[in-house]
Amino acid sequence: MLEFADVSKSYPGGFVALDRVSFKLEKGEMAFLTGHSGAGKSTLLKLISLIERPSVGRVLINDVDLSRIRRAHIPYVRRDIGIIFQNHRLLMNHTVFDNVALPLVIEGFSGKDMVKRVHAALDKVGLLDKVRCLPHTLSGGEQQRVGIARAVVNKPPLLLADEPTGNLDPDLSKDIMRVFEAFNQVGVSVLVATHDLGLVARMKYRTLTLKQGKMINDGLLQYQEDPL
């Protein structure tokens, strides 16, 4: 599903954000990506969502080399990836419905079909009763779940999340992770970047750990054990 082959990314000025990172995420697999801030988590996600291009190496999704994707085709690639942002990135002056419907509107859905899908997505994250609300009337956890609903509304085969529990208390974080698990169970590949190591260890999923741009761990992470 997702493959990094000896990927390095350096920025002008010589800063190396990723150093020969290789890993493979299978179809329907769920994994965590951890590391201190500045370890390269965000850069890795940026390479997948084509915000940045690697300096060396190849990133493949479903065996398609992303370096072959022209600029004009980037939007179509992003439609196949559901992205969840740390700060939600909701459109604050639009209702929850409009926010969740945005990817569908972009893809040309309309009418009943769109309403059905938006309601299904909001139902999965438990926010069906907030359809007509504006985002700023919701709590932080609810806003994050709206972001998740938006990411999954067009049923992407790959889901990326960048610090989805960054600003949430432990209980809410667990809820959010349950939502990801639920999507994973219906066959979606999920990659969650987080620095909440306690949560990661309790969830018992494959964990990729980055340190200063290098992949230093790939496998299960034991609770209380800090490899960093």
Add this chain to the structure above:
Amino acid sequence: MSILFSGRVTSGASEHKIGIARRFVMFWVNHVRQAVASLGELWRTPSASILTIGVLGVSLTLPATLHLLVKNVQQVSDSFTQAAEISLFIKEGSSDTQIRSLQQILQADPAIARVSHISKQQALDEFAAVSGFGAALNYLTDNPLPDVLLVLPKNTQAASARELLARLSKERIVEFGKLDIDWLTRLDAIVSLLRQAVLVIAVLLLGAVLLIIGNTIRLSIMNKKDEIEVMKLVGATDAFIQRPFLYSGIWYGVFGGLLAFLIVEAMLWWLQSAIVSVTSLYDSDFSLQALSFVEFASLMALAMALGLGGSYLSVRRHITAIEPTGP
């Protein structure tokens, strides 16, 4: 369309195998919906929109007014066909029959609209009446004025009138002919100068309109930077993001054009009575020409084209420049 996953259904339209006709209708329905949505967007920021529309309206008013001015001056110059009247002065000693036969010949000439004869005596009487030398003229023993044939050419343009003059001057009993053509050429020159000036000013003002709309759209793009980034992250193409801004540009054009039209109409209404009182003094049948429907339509089309063009210039540059910086 999915590049990474062949067979993944992504488009709402392709999922249902919608027919071409229905898809065509949906295409237009979507466009109308987006047009209305961007109208609503203008409505939500009334003060900024009104300012922009006001500037556009005033900028478009000036070229429209100047156009009307040229049009009306042209109407005046067209009404001075008498100016191209040719006076043929007849040689001393020509007989009445000779003059009359020349008059008949000229009347049959296809290039001539009308010929009238002013005899020596008529000319003297008129001169006495107009000049106020009545008493003094009585001391003249004979009439010094020649017979005159006034020829009105069919084609009153300067060049052809001059050609006709050259031909008529060769008639045997004609002493010389005179055409008050300088006046006509001067008026023609002034009208064409005016038209050139209007063109230059119009081009400058329309350029200003383009820049104003471009700048307004640029500001609204900057205001929506975050929104645009989010849209790009969830897979919106540049074309999709551009569309509402292009519609806003068109709306600015529509309202600016309408405002310009209203200002011009108000100005005409205001000036009408003043102009009527001036023209009645000159005993002229001049009537003020307003914008015709075609001119109104072209004003609107021009305004909309400028709106679209201005926003397109801005959108091309700024929407591609906004790229999401991180998930």
